[in-house]
Amino acid sequence: MKEWMRVLRNGLSLENPLTVLMIGLCSTLAVSTKLEGAFFMGIGVIFVLVMSNVLIAAVRKFTPDEVRIPIFIVIIASFVTIVDLVMKAYLPSVYSFLGVWIPLIVVNCIVLGRAEAFAYHNTVWLSVADGIGMGLGYTVIIAGLAAFRELFGSGQLQFLGATLVTMPAFYRPPNILLLFPGAFILFGLIIAGSQALNRRIAAKDAAQAASLKEAV
Amino acid sequence: MLRLYMRLGIPVLVVCIVAAAGLGVTYAMTKDKIAAQDREAKAKSLRIVLGRAKSFVELDAKKDAVVYEKATAAAVDVRVDGLFRALDGTGAQVGWGLLVAPRGYGGPISMAVGVDRNGKVTGATIASMNETPGLGTKVITQKDWLPRFSGLDTSAGTESVRKIDTIMGATKSSRGVRKGVGAAAAIYTDVLKSLEGGSGQ
Numbered sequence: 001m002k003e004w005m006r007v008l009r010n011g012l013s014l015e016n017p018l019t020v021l022m023i024g025l026c027s028t029l030a031v032s033t034k035l036e037g038a039f040f041m042g043i044g045v046i047f048v049l050v051m052s053n054v055l056i057a058a059v060r061k062f063t064p065d066e067v068r069i070p071i072f073i074v075i076i077a078s079f080v081t082i083v084d085l086v087m088k089a090y091l092p093s094v095y096s097f098l099g100v101w102i103p104l105i106v107v108n109c110i111v112l113g114r115a116e117a118f119a120y121h122n123t124v125w126l127s128v129a130d131g132i133g134m135g136l137g138y139t140v141i142i143a144g145l146a147a148f149r150e151l152f153g154s155g156q157l158q159f160l161g162a163t164l165v166t167m168p169a170f171y172r173p174p175n176i177l178l179l180f181p182g183a184f185i186l187f188g189l190i191i192a193g194s195q196a197l198n199r200r201i202a203a204k205d206a207a208q209a210a211s212l213k214e215a216v
Numbered sequence: 217m218l219r220l221y222m223r224l225g226i227p228v229l230v231v232c233i234v235a236a237a238g239l240g241v242t243y244a245m246t247k248d249k250i251a252a253q254d255r256e257a258k259a260k261s262l263r264i265v266l267g268r269a270k271s272f273v274e275l276d277a278k279k280d281a282v283v284y285e286k287a288t289a290a291a292v293d294v295r296v297d298g299l300f301r302a303l304d305g306t307g308a309q310v311g312w313g314l315l316v317a318p319r320g321y322g323g324p325i326s327m328a329v330g331v332d333r334n335g336k337v338t339g340a341t342i343a344s345m346n347e348t349p350g351l352g353t354k355v356i357t358q359k360d361w362l363p364r365f366s367g368l369d370t371s372a373g374t375e376s377v378r379k380i381d382t383i384m385g386a387t388k389s390s391r392g393v394r395k396g397v398g399a400a401a402a403i404y405t406d407v408l409k410s411l412e413g414g415s416g417q
Binding site: 063081088096175 | 223225227246351
């Protein structure tokens, strides 16, 4: 269980796919203009990541090394298609906002990257933790970035048709926040912040390991 | 050699079969809901441009293939997504609803245009687009711009929209929208007008 929690935490902090591994960035910059869209993009990625991690870990013993990539891709593409169909049927407004980014989850570096780097070499149970951790790590960053860009870039924050926050009338939203340069600048700040946080976590881990050694 | 093919091929084959089965089930479960959402989305934008109509009947893609063919030719490089007869409560035709998708700056702009039986544009609306936030999106956020198309005479076809100015800072996007209405006008004057219920009272 301890190992499970460690894997889960790594996805969120020390090995966060966006701020540390820096993979899956194109969708992050593109769909983080609206909280609602970014949130459901995150949910879609979590679903695909967990399900494909589980399946790939489950069949890893029967997967010949030479053809593992086509097998990964078929599994991942199937789950993405499920997300695509379900979202189209039940969340049409979110679906039309996300557009091509839903099918593009198939080639999202995080999903294939975790299949190759983690699920293929680990148990099903640990792969679940990795899927949830990485998925949440992605969702937290993208939703946070989107909330900031939407609130300060458009002057109000909406979710599923409800307006959560509106900026006072004198506030003139700077356009740059909704454009790509704004996303780059904000994302750079997020990386800096999470690096500082990760350094603390790593230092705490090291101190813990040292005291454990002493006790032995 | 054959054994090698089997060893590599069979796992891939099995995965594909299982995936196909899973997708088949998901598709069957969501098919009707997706079709309903699609119809609802189309009807919603058509109601905006032709509020007088109570129902919209789409021209059948197979039965009216010739109409669609001619419409596509009239629209030149604007995509035609659907042609609808607009009917009032009694079933009498009050005009036409057209779904067109001209190219904007960030890809196609899906829009609906309504034309009444006198050949006047009753309205134009944008269902979905991918224009630059804050710049191209002015075609929607500049509230007095889209209504300018209402009442436009379609008799000059694609040239009908000439007198509507584009928006500064959203030149490509507003030119796209203008082209969409122009294409709708051309489809009406070249094709729909001569169809039954197309013009005159």
